[in-house]
Amino acid sequence: TSVLVLNGPNLGRLGVREPDVYGSDTLADLAGACVKAGTELGLEVEVRQTDDESQMIGWLHEAVDAGAHVVLNPAAFTHYSYAVRDACAMVTKAGLTLIEVHLSNPAAREVFRHTSVVGGVSTGTIAGLGREGYLLALRAVAART
Ligand code: DQA
Numbered sequence: 001t002s003v004l005v006l007n008g009p010n011l012g013r014l015g016v017r018e019p020d021v022y023g024s025d026t027l028a029d030l031a032g033a034c035v036k037a038g039t040e041l042g043l044e045v046e047v048r049q050t051d052d053e054s055q056m057i058g059w060l061h062e063a064v065d066a067g068a069h070v071v072l073n074p075a076a077f078t079h080y081s082y083a084v085r086d087a088c089a090m091v092t093k094a095g096l097t098l099i100e101v102h103l104s105n106p107a108a109r110e111v112f113r114h115t116s117v118v119g120g121v122s123t124g125t126i127a128g129l130g131r132e133g134y135l136l137a138l139r140a141v142a143a144r145t
Helices: 027-041 053-066 082-093 131-144
Strands: 002-007 044-049 069-073 098-102 124-127
Touching: 002 027, 002 053, 002 131, 027 044, 027 131, 053 069, 053 082, 069 082, 069 131, 082 098, 098 131, 124 131
Parallel strands: 002 044, 002 069, 069 098, 098 124
Antiparallel strands: none
């Protein structure tokens, strides 16, 4: 079972970006924890990050074509990208699991973060639990396959 763990804009800056909000783990730390958890769960996990919307959409298309499940932190795309939303819809309509993950709890932050255009086409959403959220999402994927 393959899982793409996809991270959107500015998440390559984890560790230096607002550590009070996002913690002190770097993306490499997070990626290492995801790959390790994947091995334990029998999942083939690949972690990627992009600041580019077109790249993100391409990866979601790739997930559909490859039959890979997705753990997605859409970052700011969450709040406004209908294009990312439509690509996510293709993943879940293909019968694949797509878990939306946020390190912080957007519901406890600025009002513009309270809307997720991705949530309605996701299998489920996990927010506010830091790196643990990604690991829980991988457990959910494993439990569903
Ligand atoms: C985020 C929350 C988003 O509102 C924000 O734009 C991010 C990160 C999170 O992981 O908490 O970049 O998705």
